[in-house]
Amino acid sequence: IEGTTVKIGWLRQELDDLDEDQRVLDAVEDVAGRIMVGDKEMSASQLAERLGFTPAKQRTPVRDLSGGERRRLQLTRVLMAEPNVLLLDEPTNDLDIDTLQQVEDILDSWAGTLVVISHDRYLIERICDSTWALFGDGKLTNLPGGIEQYLRRRHELVASASPVSAPKQAAAVGDSNAESPRLSAAEHREARKTMNRLERQIEQLSAKEDKLHADLVVAATDPARLVTLNTELKSVVEQKETAEAEWLEVAELLD
Structure with a gap:
């Protein structure tokens, strides 16, 4: 550089x-x-x-x-x-x-x-605009389709190394490629970034929800603490439901 x-x-x-x-x-x-x-x-x-x-x-x-x-x-x-x-x-x-x-x-x-x-595929899909991969052939290969293209390529390589499973694998790849993409490559990358961000958020909120449930058990004899914890739990559950709904909306675009 x-x-x-x-x-x-x-x-x-x-x-x-x-x-x-x-x-x-x-x-x-x-x-x-x-x-x-x-x-x-x-x-x-x-x-x-x-x-x-x-x-x-x-x-x-x-x-x-x-x-x-x-x-x-x-x-x-x-x-x-x-x-x-x-x-x-x-x-x-x-x-x-x-x-x-x-x-x-x-x-x-x-x-x-x-x-x-x-x-970390979630990191790559969220922060990167261009994806490259090594497939063991001594070359650096550009993947306009991102991680999904990488996974398809890996499946193809595995299939080509296994004569028994190759026809089935090739058919699956062919069916996938036959579908008309609903999103441009840029829109697809942005949608994947959004999904990854939401998945991380849902994972965090689920961990907080589990902790709050455990805290509620410990605070069973403390009415004031129970009120505070219940309020926090309600907020976390609402945030999680919103994130899950957004995730489903984005997932439908990628189907």
Whole structure:
């Protein structure tokens, strides 16, 4: 990549570029104090918190972080440099659901070029406009149809390696390709991004719903706490139902 205006940020798999003696916040602020994410300005502390480091955790020495926490710190530092070309190697490894949602939101609105290597199809479908794959033939293959095209291609390769199942597999692929697409490639990508975002949201809300049900059992003898928990539960259930309805609407467009 060439050009005087190109500023590259690189997230590697290795975790050997962190100062063990620094606190988390110091390690982030060493890169920059503030950053623009989309149209919003954020401090180093705010970005760190979005990526899973609570204010208390930001005071923790780097040496005391787990492997997953170091990975998140490394990503935070890369983003704080505000590169206009981001090279990300498996950026969602070791992330919990809440942090994963935050990372997706940040990358989806990133003002620059992203080159992402990942096995996370939801991440790829949400933040990437162009998908490429390796099929073991020594070539990099462009997939205008995204992950769905990749899966079809993999099925074809498996079928070609298995003479017994090849005719059946080829017929299935042929039937699929015979259908007239209702959406353009760009519209299909956007619909898939929306579905992936909703699936993550539904997963988060389901986890919150389960926790609230458990909390209700514990608070059975505390009337005031029960009222608060019931209100929270009602809100979560309504949000989940809305997200599920939106998901169904988008899914119908992709049928």
